[in-house]
Amino acid sequence: MIFKKFKQDAKGFIFEGITLLSALIIIAILVVMLVVIVKGGKSMFTWEFLSTFPTEGMTKGGIFPAIFGTALLVIIMSIAAVPFGTITAIYLTEYAKENSFIARSIRFAVRTLAVIPSIIYGLFGLGFFIKFVGTGMDSIFTGGQLKWGQPNILWASLTMALLTLPVVIVSVEEALKTIPRDLREASLALGATKWQTIRKVVLPGSYSGIMTGTILAVSRGAGEVAPILFTGAAYYLATLPHSLSDQFMVLGYHIYIMSTQSANVDQTLPIQFGTTLVLLLLTFSLNFTAIILRYRIRKKRIA
Amino acid sequence: MDNFKKIKDLFKNKKPNPADKIDITRKRFRWSDFIAEKIIKSVAFLSITIIILIFIFVFRESFPIFNFAKKEKPKTEQVSNTQEQYGVETTAPEKQEQYGVEETTAPEKQEQYGVQTTEDTTKGESFTPQEVTESGSTTDNNKSALKTLPTKVWQPVSDNPRYGLLPLLIGTIKITLISLLFAGPLAILAALYTSVFAPKRLKELIKPTIEMLAGVPSVVIGFFALMVMATFLQNLFGYDVRLNSFVGGIAMGLAAIPIIYTITEDALTAVPKTYYEASLALGASKWQTAFFVILPAATPGIFAAILLGIGRVFGETMIALMATGNAAMMGLNPFESVRTLAATIGAEMAEVVFGDTHYNVLFLIGSMLFIFTFAINAIAEFWVKGKLMKKIQGK
DSSP, X not given: OHHHHHHHHHHXXXXXXXXXXXXXXXXXXHHHXXXXXXXXXXXXXXXXXXXXXXXXXXXXXXXXXXXXXHHHHHHHHHHHHHHHHHHXXXXXXXXXXXXXXXXXXXXXXXXXXXXXXXXXXXXXXXXXXXXXXXXXXXXXXXXXXXXXXXXXXXXXXHHHHHHHHHHHHHHHHHHHHTSXXXXXHHHHHTTOOHHHHIIIIIXXXXXXXXXXXXXXXXXXXXXXXXXXXXXXXXXXXXXXXXSTTSOBOOHHHHHHIIIIISSOXXXXXXXXXXXXXXXXXXXXXXXXXXXXXXXXXXXXXXX | OHHHHHHHHHHTTOOOOGGGGGGGGOXXXXXXXXXXXXXXXXXXXXXXXXXXXXXXXXXXXXXXXXXXXXXXXXXXXXXXXXXXXXXXXXXXXHHHHHHHHHHXXXXXXXXHHGGGTTSTTHHHHHHSOOOOOOGGGHHHHHHHHHHHTTSSOEEOSSXXXXXXXXXXXXXXXXXXXXXXXXXXXXXXXXXXXIXXXXXXXXXXXXXXXXXXXXXSOHHHHHHHIIIIIHHHHHHHHOOSOSSOXXXXXXXXXXXXXXXXXXXXXXXXXXXXXXXXXXXXXXXXXXXXXXXXXXXXXXXXXXXXXXXXXXXXXXXXXXXXXXXXXXOOOOOOOTTSOBXXXXXXXXXXXXXXXXXXXXXXXXXXXXXXHHHHHHHHHHIIIIIIHHHHHHHHHTO
């Protein structure tokens, strides 16, 4: 009897151990990845690296244009994605009846948008924005001269905005749900209309949710490369983009290009690690902020 | 608007819908409210519109392949048109300067992938800057291209271009299998640990850490796989080709782990507490309960998690581009280089001539990916969720 008990315990120990081990393996891989990248890139992590242009055929110098391009990309992207995402979330929580056909199909569409491979967005950006909208704009505004019908930062940002739209919608929706029903009803009872209630009561209460959504979207957009491969990212540019119809450099694309397509991969290894470190720091700090914000929202909901 | 109608209906002694009881007391009609509601409603349909647009536009560009017989004339016209337009692009001096650097590196590119010299010429050719096929014969090209689709050779840039999708398909499936075999068990077991075994404080530490993996951009995972993991795994297993489907599969597994983990965790936590308690009360130990009661109860959710993991791996581009070696080969050996569908689009779209057959074939691959992920999501959404609800509610 005692022996049987012991056997049971041992079995339990082993099975529990396996599950713990799997969790630890995943964490270990993550830690190794971070350590390797930080170790490889920390010597490059200087102000000079961050603030200068690449020189000597990109074998030396900094990554300033890539940082600038990434920043510009995510800013234009947020301007496009955040309002639309927020409004969709407002519709889903405030107007649509739960489980109505429309609400269900919108939710399904949002989830589908979230799982469509990013390369498909790139194809869509090429086929729709560049070839359809861009070429159409050219024939109207510039009389057939090529200005908008080619890859540029505007189309890249809009493509990225589509990709990050579901991220915004989900975060804002979650935040809107934390606002108590009583507040809405109190506002309506005082004679405010539905739109006034949304504008004066619901939206101010969900600013942190909108912030979370924006930050998560920015973090996602800064790291994705596939959608901008052929909608606007450039290999090397001697100048910063100064209009919406210019191409631009991006951190992620820089890493990809430098590590697979460049002439001397070994020589530029420190630059590659440095760029990866910068990108990783950027996305991680953004994600971390979002996690903290979200944690605070959840706490508010419980309270 | 509809309030008015309802009130009118009331006066006409029609039976009011009991669900609209508050509406009678509502205030008078306001334009600002009306407009706001309409705008919000129409914007909300945007996500549906986008899906439909993606559907239309990705298919539109791949359509000419099947359309060669009809509308021959407008097609050729269109092609010459676009060629003219893009002619401007290539002759612009600025443009050439930009790509100047890239062109000089082209021969080096071959050298870099030259590790896999044993793998025939397919590879080398596909990376050379490509020659334009004559626009006049596009329809003929389409005709022959359609015939080569189910063959075994992917050789889009040559005198006799062949667009055999089989090696790409096999490569993609191979990588998906490898990454699932790696990521699936790890993620599911880890989810089991955090949802059943882990003490609360440890859970709050492990869960966000694993979810942090989701925040790592895929290009960073690809870079890590290319620079560090490939060498490490080669030393460990001693195979010949440094970049192969095994390395790529493991790297993609890293991208799939957070997805599988999160959804499995949710499914496991959603299993009612009564299951757990009933099992313990019947004398089962904790691990027996975990493996034989909670895990089976959450099967549909885990299935959905794996499906979405497949979707992620299937469409992953950057990791495939960087860590799989990118050679379109048919073999089943996991230590050979492969080329996935998504990576093919990513690698070749930039060099292709707009409106060309090759361009259309790449869009066709895109449509295939789109349909596949759409179907996977639909299955995960409707079928699995319905099943899960039934199971948990005990109907």
